[in-house]
Amino acid sequence: MKNEITYIGEHLWAGQLGNAFLVLSFVASFVALVAYYLSKKNFEYLKLARTAFYTHSLSVFGIAATLFYMLFNHFYEYQYVWQHSNNSMPMRYIFSCFWEGQEGSFLLWTFWNVILGLFLRRSLNNEWEASVMTIFSLVQVFLASMLLGVYIGDYKIGLNPFLLLREHPDYYNLPFVQSYIQNTNYLAKVDGKGLNPLLMNYWMTIHPPTLFLGFASTLPPFAFALVGLWKRKYTQWQGMALPWTFFSIMILGIGILMGGAWAYEALSFGGFWAWDPVENSSLVPWLLIVGAGHVMIINKNKAGSLFTTHLLAIGSFLLVLYSTFLTRSGILGNASVHAFTDLGMQGQLVLYVLTFVLLCVAFLLDNSLLRVSYVMTSVLMVFFTSIYGYQKFAFYIWITGSIVLTFYAYNKYFPKENDEEELFSREFWIFLGSLMLLLSSLIITYFTSIPVLNKLFDINKAPLKVEDYNLWIAPFAILIAILMACAQFLKYKHSDKKQFFSKLKYSGIAALLFGGICSVPLYFMKDFSEASSLQKWNLISYALLLISASFSVFSNIDYMLRMLKGKISKAGASIAHIGFALILIGVLISTSKKVTLSKSAVIKKAENVNKELDSQKNILLTQGDTLPMGPYLVTYIGKERVGIDVYFKVNYFTLDKDNKPILAFQLQPKIQDNPRMGQAADPDTKHYLNRDIYTHITAADLNTEVNTKNKDAFNSPKNYIGHISDTIYASNAIIRIDSLRTNMNEQQYAKNDSLLEVTAVLKAMNENGEVFWAYPKYIIRKNMIEPSVYEIKELGLKFSFWKINPQDGSVEITMSEKVKNSKDFIVMEAIMFPYINVLWLGCLTMAFGTGIAIIERLRKLKISNSKNAS
Amino acid sequence: MKKIHIVGIIVIAVAIGVIFTSLRSSATYSDFTEALANPDTEYHVVGKLDKNQPQVYEPKINPDEFTFTMIDNKGVEKKVVLHKSKPQDFERSEQIVLIGKMQGDEFHANDILMKCPSKYNDGKPQI
Structure with a gap:
């Protein structure tokens, strides 16, 4: 199909350069894999391996640089550039274009892996470098292949x-495209499609790189843990992996919370967390890596939880892979609000995830016969299912087999402790905490995977609702908060029970007092007695969470001051725990006590609204009118169009002492009239120290052109078809078709030249409840229709009754309104989130604490390294 | 018996609990016919908007009520009362998932998910 036409202005060299880098990066990572593998036995290969890894790194940088260059210079002959950028786009969003597409985000992931790999390599001695970098290179081979785009037979990789x-x-x-190809100078005409305007904000510039660095950062702990299995050195790697694990906790945590902040600030979910599959599948790896970091600390003191450590460190990375599969294969379909597309990579992604699961199980087996037969069986199964089908059946068998083998390996090969852990020992409580993290991530993964399970087992379950997630996760949050409060006060191996309780006494009492006193007005004043039993349980769990999280804050502050004597460098853990506890408190209060302000303002007009489904959330604001809403009076001032954004100005007033309204603030929520994505609401939020007022527009007219028509003119009439007692809605009144009257009997009809006259009696009620009547007539004289128009002058409404449909007895009436009748209006939702700043404060505190812990671990690692050297 | 075993038993118990309750209680994807047969059960009904039938959204009467007609995947057509404001770009939706119950001959939904045309496939150039 190759034609020899040369097109004017194409920069074919750029694509060729890029492709050369792609191939080089793939080949080099493969060479690095083989050479690092060989250097495990013979260090002479290390030189080749390093060169290959450097080459791979340089080519990854080359790919990124080429793609940037193409985006910068608008090379629209390339699909990626055409798809994700255009001429009118501000240059500061060029980074966002880079990672808007799947190709770019895979590249971003590879890029961070390379950066981490370069640092990781330097920190290791020859022996560890050889094996850790083997795993690293293997991952890079897979990732590099995701960018190749080559065909093997009909299958695209x-x-x-x-x-x-x-x-x-x-x-x-x-x-x-076809019409362009006819023209060799097509590039002169093409502009790109441009970045999705919804993504043109600073969050899109900072959130993806942070999150992908977070995903990439789960690789070093995974590589270490896998090498630990491979070399049967279950403990040695953990000291080296600890700073990397903490780094991952910090970055992935920040990345996830940034996603929450983005959702809250710029998207209209009405909150910061919606248990969406995309959010869940980045949260779960974080929960696991947090668990991994904690059991690693135990193992430094007492190697008792080796299997769990490996499970958590490996699981975190595997779940990153799994999340890639979930979000990029299109399998989530109806389950998520995020736009997902299947770009034909489902099979490939499944294969990658399963390959790494296979690898982990294979490394677990410390028996070469067993290992080889497991791998061979798996490969044969892939081979035969690709020929004969039965994929699902083979998958059930394989996954069951793998789980059985994992348990077998745990029993057979992992060193067991002989002595039992004491109940009052730090390691037991930290272990319990990690187990809670593991359990909650299993639950979240299970619920998130419902679309996958549907496919696997041919069932038809709908995804879970937010409330169900909250219900399930609350008990774990409570237990984790209590464990965070207590564990540091326990000593390793054995602690004195009395001392332990007496140390915790004050923060415990403080928490009970604070949490108890706060939760009475929060949860038990009026809500409780009216609540159903499920809601009662919810309210109790909220109160318990408040008490336990504040317990955690108090006891960690106490620990920092009394035990560590305020020494910041040692207090990383305490500060991070305070941060996490604050996050829990912030999430709890802002979510459980959020108030839909726009709800209280609505006067219920529809009487037969079902009670159970009655979810009044929105308020209608007519331009110029002032309505009470929560503690405010609100007025919709007007709208303004800036580019594709339409801003709606809403003033908020509070009453002063003399009951005079004073302007408190103005919010300008906007609707983006997005040519590519349609309309999207963009909220606006007023931030106070102790609460946020969050608003977004749910319905509005985006037309901002000033109406120049005469205000007393009538708009063009609209036709309504209805029966008696049906309703017609005008801008300023509700009109009911009250009755139809025939004015003449049959004799009159026969006499009067075949005259038929029917009057529609219309009852119109305005906003103040005043009633007006209209009597438009339907007249047929000598088979000709003579419509008569009736005007209600007070309302500026004209009616004409022009048709009767004898088949179903319906009538047709047209109505026209005066231009001035239809005032502009908006429908808006306003929510107050109390104490949401506690959440953001917690995020910063946690990141800060984790940062201190990383520095401290690096210092300790250096000391132990220099000890080993001397 | 070691403590770790007790912990293990708790883990298994929680796991069984999760699976059991989720299988029993969580709603399933379905169609109008099944929803009609079980008016007290919540269903997720997948279908398409019938663009020939009227869509009524009168925020002056009730900003939280929007009625339209949907055809489910089996071709059954029902009037839908959505207890929310009219979603933005409703007309553009290719597929709708409604969450709610049948009441009489109307489906009362308290939530809606829409699938809009994918941004990856609208291959119109801007010249």
Whole structure:
């Protein structure tokens, strides 16, 4: 199909350069894999391996640089550039274009892996470098292949970011591409499609790189843990992996919370967390890596939880892979609000995830016969299922087999402790905490995977609702908060029970007092007695969480002051725990006590609204009118269009002592009239220290053109079809078709020249409840219709009754309104989130504490390294 | 018996609890016919908007009520009362998932998910 036409202005060299880097990065990572593997036995290969890894790193930088260059210079002959950027886009969003597409985000992930790999390599001695970097290179081989975009037979591997638009399989056949191809100078006319305007904000610039660095940062602990299994050195790696694990906790944590902040600030979910599959699948790896970090600390003092450590460190990375599968394979379909597309990589992603699961189980087996037969059986199963089908059946068998083998390996190969852990020992409580994290991540993963389970087992379960997630996770949050409060006060091996309780006494009492006193007005004043039994349980769990989280804050402050004597460098853990406890408190109060302000203002007009489904959330504001809403009076002032954004100005007033309204603040929630994505509401929030007022527009007219028509003119009439007692809605009144009257009897009808006259009696009620009547007439004289128009002058409404449909007895009436009748209005939702700043404060505190812990661990690692050397 | 075993038993108990309750209680994807047969059960009904039938959203009467007609995947057509404001870009939706119950001959939904045309496939150039 290759034609020899040269097109004017194409920069074919850029794509060729990019593709050269792609191939080089793939080949080099493969060479690095083999060479690092060989250097495990013979250090002479290390030199080759390092060179290969450097080459791989340079080519990854090369790919990124080429893609940037193409985006910067608008090379629209390339599909990726055309798809994600355009001429009118501000240059500061060029980074966002880079990672908007799947290809770019895979590249970003690879890029961070390379950076981490370069640092990791330097920190290791030859022996560890050889094996850890083998695993690292293997991951890089897989990731590099995701960008290749080559075909093996009919099967495409990866998505190539350097495809020409006119050669791209998805676009080749589109008419406009075809019409361009006829013209060798087509580039003079093409502009890109541009970045999705919804993503043109600073969050899109900072959130993806942070989150992907977080995902990448789960790789070093995974590589270490896998090497630990491979070399049967279950403990040695943990000291080295600890700073990396803490780093991962910090960055992934920040990345996830940034996503929450983005959702809260710029998207209209009405909150910061919606238990969406995308959010869940980044939260779960974080929970696991937090668990891993904690059991590693235990193992430094007493190697008792080796299997759990490996399980958590490996699980975290595997779940990152699994989340890639969930979010990029299109399997979530109806389950998520995020836009997902299947780019034809489902099979490949499944294969990658399963390969790494296979690898982990294989490394677990310390018996070469067993290991080889497991791997061979798996490979044969893939082979046969690809020929004969029965994929699901084979998968059930394989996954069951793998789980059985994992348990077998745990029993057979892992060193067991002989002595039992004491109940009052730090290691037991930290272990329990990690177990809680593991359990909650299993539950979240299970619920998030419902679309996958549907496919696997041919069932049809709907995804879980937010309340169900909250219900399940609350008990774990309570237990984790209590463990965070207590564990540091326990000593390793054995602690004195009395001392332990007496140390915790004050913070415990303080928490009971504080939490107890706060939760009475929060949860038990009026809500409780009216609540159903499920809601009662919820309220109790909120109170318990408040008490236990504040216990955690108090006891960690206490520990920092009394035990550590305020020494900051040692207090990383305490500060991070305070941060996490504050996050729990912030999430709890802002979510459980959020008030939909716009609800209270609504006067219920529809009487037969079902009680159970009655979810009044929105308020209607007519331009110029002032309505009470919660503690405020609100007025919709007007709207203004800036580019594709329409801003709606809403003033908030409070009453002063003399009951005079004073302007408190103005919010300008906007609707983006997005040519690519349609309309999207963008909230606006007033931040106070102790609460946020969050608003977004749910319905409005986006037309901002000033109406120049005469205000007393009538708009063009609209037709309504209805029966008696049906309703017609005008801007300023509700009109009911009250009755139909025939004015003449049959004799009159016969006499009067076949005259038929029917009057529609219309009852119109305005906003103040005043009633007006209208009597438009339907007249047929000599088979001709003579409509008569009736005007209600007070309301500025004109009616004409012009048709009766004898089949179903319906009538048709047109109504026209005066231009001035229809005032502009908006429908808005306003929510107050109390104490949401506690959440953000907690985030910062946790990141700060984790940062201190990383520095402290690095210092300790250096000391132990220099000890080993001397 | 070691403490770790007790912990293990608790873990297994929780796991069984989670699976059991979720299988029993969580709603399933379904169609109008099944929802009609069990008016007290909540269903997720998947379907398409019938663009020929009227859509009524009168915020002056009730900003939280929007009625339209949906055809489910089996071709059954029902009037839907959504107890929310009219979603933005409702007309553009290719597929709708409604969450709610049948009441009489109307489906009362308290939530809606819409699938809009994918941003990856609208291959119109801007010239």
